[in-house]
Amino acid sequence: MFVTAKQLTAEQRLSKAVIAIMQNPKYVALAGVMMIGERAIKDDVPTACTNGRDEYYGRAFVEGLTDAELRFLVLHETYHKLYRHLTTWKHLYDADAKRANMACDYVINQKIADDNTDGFAVVIKGALIDPQFRDMDSAAVYKLLPDQQDDEGGGGGLDDHDWEGAQELSDIDKQELERELDEAIRQGAMAAGKMGGDLSRDIQDLLQPQVDWREVLRDFISSTCSGNDYSTWARPNRRFMSAGVYMPSGISEKVDELVLAIDTSGSIGQRELTVFLTEVKKICDTVRPDVVRVLYWDTQVCRDERYTARGLDQLVTSTKPTGGGGTSVHCVPKYMQEHNIKPQAVICFTDGWLFDGWGQWSSPILWCLLDNAKAKPDVGKYVNIKDIIS
Numbered sequence: 427m428f429v430t431a432k433q434l435t436a437e438q439r440l441s442k443a444v445i446a447i448m449q450n451p452k453y454v455a456l457a458g459v460m461m462i463g464e465r466a467i468k469d470d471v472p473t474a475c476t477n478g479r480d481e482y483y484g485r486a487f488v489e490g491l492t493d494a495e496l497r498f499l500v501l502h503e504t505y506h507k508l509y510r511h512l513t514t515w516k517h518l519y520d521a522d523a524k525r526a527n528m529a530c531d532y533v534i535n536q537k538i539a540d541d542n543t544d545g546f547a548v549v550i551k552g553a554l555i556d557p558q559f560r561d562m563d564s565a566a567v568y569k570l571l572p573d574q575q576d577d578e579g580g581g582g583g584l585d586d587h588d589w590e591g592a593q594e595l596s597d598i599d600k601q602e603l604e605r606e607l608d609e610a611i612r613q614g615a616m617a618a619g620k621m622g623g624d625l626s627r628d629i630q631d632l633l634q635p636q637v638d639w640r641e642v643l644r645d646f647i648s649s650t651c652s653g654n655d656y657s658t659w660a661r662p663n664r665r666f667m668s669a670g671v672y673m674p675s676g677i678s679e680k681v682d683e684l685v686l687a688i689d690t691s692g693s694i695g696q697r698e699l700t701v702f703l704t705e706v707k708k709i710c711d712t713v714r715p716d717v718v719r720v721l722y723w724d725t726q727v728c729r730d731e732r733y734t735a736r737g738l739d740q741l742v743t744s745t746k747p748t749g750g751g752g753t754s755v756h757c758v759p760k761y762m763q764e765h766n767i768k769p770q771a772v773i774c775f776t777d778g779w780l781f782d783g784w785g786q787w788s789s790p791i792l793w794c795l796l797d798n799a800k801a802k803p804d805v806g807k808y809v810n811i812k813d814i815i816s
Contacts, residue, residue: 459504476587498538502585531554569753702794703742726751728748731746791805
């Protein structure tokens with residue numbers, strides 16, 4: 427007897443959609459990610475949801491979709507897992523749940539739509555999609571969306587995002603999930619190469635090895651802030667070696683002043699700031715700066731905190747991040763000039779979504795760019811931080 431699509435159960439249609447995606451050359455690289463966790467039909471799920479590992483689909487919702495729309499829905503949940511949305515953007519959810527959900531969905535839906543002009547996967551009616559958010563990440567979209575906190579509920583977007591479920595995973599489960607995702611991405615890339623499938627730019631970005639930002643930070647401070655408290659012959663001064671002169675190099679056991687310019691424009695949460703400041707404090711304990719100045723900024727310097735060497739122990743607990751407006755780093759060098767602040771170095775912590783460029787600096791600067799591999803500062807040095815809380 428011939429079985430039509432209408433006669434298939436929701437479970438059978440879901441399996442059919444998964445197989446179709448895994449067999450499509452465009453999505454060969456996603457096969458491993460799609461095999462991670464549980465995937466099931468649930469009667470009590472309104473649309474669909476994921477905790478970053480498991481996927482659940484509402485029976486009634488699935489039954490109301492065409493095959494192409496169902497493939498879109500499966501891809502949608504898969505990309506939530508691939509991008510680690512439920513852990514990477516937890517701080518955005520804590521600040522504004524509905525807005526965070528919408529931001530994640532805008533990113534995913536536009537990508538799926540752009541990749542499926544052939545009709546393989548069709549955007550579901552009511553799904554959030556807007557070309558202005560093309561090629562942005564969720565934090566950048568979040569900053570452009572209006573505040574949603576006054577709206578009822580934490581929904582927003584096509585599906586439910588099980589942020590709480592993601593946090594309820596044990597530490598061992600979280601570590602295993604990270605390992606499985608990394609392995610699945612690499613195996614998927616290999617499979618795509620062997621089978622002539624497509625390797626999206628997103629997969630290529632995820633395959634890039636992550637730089638230890640803490641090591642870069644330490645190296646920047648130690649190399650930029652070296653002074654001349656005393657000299658050593660163990661490390662020749664390279665400026666004179668080219669002339670055949672062997673001179674000692676200067677070594678400093680202290681730094682006069684460091685400036686930490688920290689973006690507080692809305693997309694960076696307190697948790698990330700605390701981790702960053704804790705690491706900086708460890709470094710300061712080593713190089714012993716006379717002064718550490720913390721400048722919180724959005725479109726203006728919103729708060730200026732000054733810590734002497736004796737007060738560094740209280741930096742993490744006493745600091746008060748202030749801000750929440752737009753994002754223009756030009757205000758920082760301007761403020762420093764107006765207040766005659768001349769540090770040995772500046773460390774700027776930001777997500778890199780700056781609407782008017784990187785500014786002009788009279789001091790050496792290191793950019794710590796959170797979750798924005800596309801940002802390329804045209805001044806100073808930089809390091810991309812893929813998940814500061816990992």
